[in-house]
Amino acid sequence: MLQIGLIGFGTVGSGVYERLTNTKEQLEQLLGEEILISAILVKSRQKQRAADIEAFVTTSWEEFCNSAEFDIIFEAIGGIEPALSYTSKWLEKGVPVITANKKLVAEKGQLLERLADQHSTYYGYEAAVAGGIPIINALKGTLTTTPISRISGILNGTTNYMLTEMIENHRGFADVLLEAQELGYAEADPTDDLEGFDAWYKIRILSRLCFGSWPSSNEFSRKGVSTIKDWHVEIGERLGFKLKLIAEAWQGEAKVNGSVTPAFLTQNEPLASVRGVTNGISIEGDSINQLLFIGPGAGKEATANSMVEDFLFHERTRHSQRSLGTKAEQRKESFTHAFVFLTHAEREIALQWVKKNQIAVIDTFSHHEGEGWIINSTDVTPFETYPIYGDVSTRRRLETIHSAQFGAF
Numbered sequence: 183m184l185q186i187g188l189i190g191f192g193t194v195g196s197g198v199y200e201r202l203t204n205t206k207e208q209l210e211q212l213l214g215e216e217i218l219i220s221a222i223l224v225k226s227r228q229k230q231r232a233a234d235i236e237a238f239v240t241t242s243w244e245e246f247c248n249s250a251e252f253d254i255i256f257e258a259i260g261g262i263e264p265a266l267s268y269t270s271k272w273l274e275k276g277v278p279v280i281t282a283n284k285k286l287v288a289e290k291g292q293l294l295e296r297l298a299d300q301h302s303t304y305y306g307y308e309a310a311v312a313g314g315i316p317i318i319n320a321l322k323g324t325l326t327t328t329p330i331s332r333i334s335g336i337l338n339g340t341t342n343y344m345l346t347e348m349i350e351n352h353r354g355f356a357d358v359l360l361e362a363q364e365l366g367y368a369e370a371d372p373t374d375d376l377e378g379f380d381a382w383y384k385i386r387i388l389s390r391l392c393f394g395s396w397p398s399s400n401e402f403s404r405k406g407v408s409t410i411k412d413w414h415v416e417i418g419e420r421l422g423f424k425l426k427l428i429a430e431a432w433q434g435e436a437k438v439n440g441s442v443t444p445a446f447l448t449q450n451e452p453l454a455s456v457r458g459v460t461n462g463i464s465i466e467g468d469s470i471n472q473l474l475f476i477g478p479g480a481g482k483e484a485t486a487n488s489m490v491e492d493f494l495f496h497e498r499t500r501h502s503q504r505s506l507g508t509k510a511e512q513r514k515e516s517f518t519h520a521f522v523f524l525t526h527a528e529r530e531i532a533l534q535w536v537k538k539n540q541i542a543v544i545d546t547f548s549h550h551e552g553e554g555w556i557i558n559s560t561d562v563t564p565f566e567t568y569p570i571y572g573d574v575s576t577r578r579r580l581e582t583i584h585s586a587q588f589g590a591f
């Protein structure tokens with residue numbers, strides 16, 4: 183009999199319980215043995231739990247550990263501690279651990295993978311990136327030697343859901359955030375979603391799989407959605423762009439670069455049509471051109487499905503691993519233009535700034551709160567600036583129309 187331990191019984195943990203219970207027969211057939219959810223570890227003594235949980239539920243770590251001879255542990259509590267100590271304990275005993283905890287994987291994945299190797303077991307983190315999309319095991323299992331030059335995507339379901347609702351249904355920020363929390367999409371502290379931490383953990387994990395080494399926390403930049411104003415979004419829409427929180431990592435000349443930032447996408451960029459809680463991931467390389475993965479990025483069922491499939495993947499293909507010796511292809515900077523937003527009071531300074539730096543402004547839009555300028559530069563500007571993804575080179579150039587203002591370049 184295969185004994186299962188669940189650490190955490192919130193949105194994801196309870197989803198894993200339901201998935202295991204509802205597909206028990208099928209799983210037992212596949213695994214060739216009976217499965218039993220032996221114990222569940224939670225934090226709060228006060229919380230009401232469903233009456234029909236057929237497992238020992240405890241708030242005591244010691245009781246949990248002594249309650250069974252576990253063959254597999256699912257961790258869905260989040261954060262670094264105590265998840266790190268709990269995970270280490272089971273890996274050291276040679277028990278595989280399946281997690282959805284992207285923060286722990288991004289910050290301590292190197293250590294935990296080493297521990298798993300040393301004890302000939304498995305640390306599975308399929309569900310930690312992009313909820314229901316099987317991207318981790320696709321990279322490990324079927325793209326093992328494919329050279330990759332860039333990976334990019336919409337990796338946070340909460341903010342994509344919020345941006346979609348705010349733009350398409352004109353709803354307020356606080357209202358949609360509350361809904362995303364009620365739907366179980368947001369992190370325990372939603373600052374992780376809003377300030378881009380969640381997507382930043384995920385792109386660091388993907389970067390490790392695509393380019394070989396674990397990026398440290400200061401190597402990838404991060405900007406969340408909290409600086410975005412309604413009028414930035416409105417101007418972007420009027421000029422035909424979609425605003426998305428984009429995470430990317432690419433192989434530069436000397437090192438791997440990475441970032442998380444709100445960005446404006448042209449309509450024909452595949453990720454521009456990724457709406458709601460859906461995530462999208464694009465993988466680029468010479469031999470594959472572009473692969474796209476689109477699917478649910480958060481939520482109970484999708485994430486629990488990934489955790490259970492991760493466990494089965496391990497059982498079937500114990501030795502699958504992306505060859506981290508795969509030579510990565512180099513990429514240039516992945517955008518050439520940016521959107522600059524200025525208040526009307528900043529206009530004169532901005533005009534002087536573009537002239538002094540010989541930067542071409544190729545389109546503008548004026549709003550009662552300020553202006554949006556599309557510039558052909560990727561440099562840091564003194565104004566609120568977001569990259570543009572997609573080809574804007576054929577846009578109407580302004581210098582002939584406004585040469586008196588912008589100067590002719």
Ligand SMILES: NC(=O)C1=CN([C@@H]2O[C@H](COP(=O)(O)OP(=O)(O)OC[C@H]3O[C@@H](n4cnc5c(N)ncnc54)[C@H](OP(=O)(O)O)[C@@H]3O)[C@@H](O)[C@H]2O)C=CC1
Pocket residue numbers: 189190191192193194195223224225226227229258259260261263264282283284285309310313366367368369370479480481482485
């Ligand atoms: N929600 C989602 O859509 C997704 C979440 N994830 C990740 O999954 C993990 C869990 O998220 P989610 O299910 O949403 O979180 P929840 O807040 O819904 O659930 C957390 C669970 O962990 C338990 N817990 C928290 N701290 C401890 C502790 N110290 N000891 C024992 N139990 C503890 C809580 O206990 P109690 O019930 O007593 O409060 C609760 O059952 C996180 O790492 C998250 O990033 C990944 C993909 C998608």
Ligand SMILES: N[C@@H](CC=O)C(=O)O
Pocket residue numbers: 310312313337338339340341367368369375380479480481
């Ligand atoms: N808070 C996360 C949950 C899944 O990883 C998100 O919104 O994407």
